[in-house]
Amino acid sequence: MPQSTASPGKLDIAALETLRLVHELGSFTAAAEKLDVNQSAVSYTIAKLRAYFQDPLFVREGGRQVSTERCEHILQQVIEILEKLDDVAQPEEFDPAQSRAKVTIACNYYERILMIPKIVSELRKQAPHLEVEVVNALGDGHLRLLRREADVLVGPFARSESGFHSRRLYTEEYACFMDPRHPMAGRSLDVDSYLALNHVYINYGGGWKSAYVNEIEAAGHSLRPTITVPSPAGLASLLGQSDLVATMPSRLGRTMEGLVLNESPFRGPFDLSVVWTARKNDSAMHRWLREVIVETCRG
Structure with a gap:
């Protein structure tokens, strides 16, 4: 395809995040909705990245934006960069009473009925300004963790692979x-x-x-x-x-x-667990979040 005439300029974190989202969602429109921007803003950002990397990055196939081989290679590095920046941005101390951060919990029907009300009540008590989002985990909630769509996963989802951590909450039958x-x-x-x-x-x-x-x-x-x-x-x-x-x-x-x-x-019989990725393991805020979940669900 012809190369964009947009000036390559300099890379910024927002552009890399846009690249990751388009790859993940397979759509400029879906990425724009996720970022709460106009689709033209996403198109402009991808045009700049195409000029910078001298590669189409995405080609349209079957109604989806499919990444090129070079884009896949770039994304391996981009995701590592974004995760490292997440780590650097996390404060060493966390005061729940003052926090206005957002946390996202992935779970399913069972957890929404039996666990989420107690968890949210305690979160609200300790961190009244915290924003909490609950999303569906379905059968592949661990992918929501890897795609950074959730901070923790709650349910019968304990993972043994490298890169995941979990704590058992209780056994159900x-x-x-x-x-x-x-x-x-x-x-x-x-x-x-x-x-x-x-x-x-x-x-x-x-x-x-x-x-x-x-x-x-x-x-x-x-x-x-x-x-x-x-x-x-x-x-x-x-x-x-x-x-x-x-x-x-x-x-x-x-x-x-x-x-x-x-x-x-x-x-x-099966175990209910709270699961998270190694990327969130040392964050003060996420350590606090996990402790709240464990204490409320085991109590």
Whole structure:
């Protein structure tokens, strides 16, 4: 493609951040929305970077801005630079009572119902001017950490790879929930009677397999759901006055009025954790944030 006639000028941090966002989102428009600027500002910045690096950086394919090979190489260095600058910018001490910073927590439905209210209440108590954003983690919340879209990830997401840290909050397990008038309500469920029930299966948008399902399959069985839903939201209404049952984390099911708990032969215990990247490990603010999460969720 013809090279831009824009003067290369000097690189600045904002331009590098724009480059990273366009690469991440695959769109000038999406990057502009994220940065809260006009699309023309993003286009102008990319034009300057194209002139500076003497490379197209992005080509449009299938409705997305696809990075060139040179752009990928540049981005490896750019991300390292941005992360190092983040580290330098973090104050050595943090006063939550005075802070007007923003923190972003990635999690899913379970955590939003059972954990986020307590976490936010304590954050507000200690840091009344702090801005808190809660975003969906879905099944790949660790990518939100790597893409700097979240500061911490809360849920069943402990990571063992290099570059991640985690602390266990508590252990949860699954139970079977149903209407009190269900013929099996209050009765012991063996494997055969459990599998014969009319199950509402929560697939969490297809990006997650629950631990109890892994147990069922490991035992040589399969779950044949009557209904499949993407989230536990609205399950109390769906199960009420019906012969349907749902297997979900026991603490979550206990919050749903009008349902009774039956112990399941497949309990699938799992740990809830708070997860963060090495980049955030030494930040005074993020150490405080993690301590608040641990103390409120373990308490």
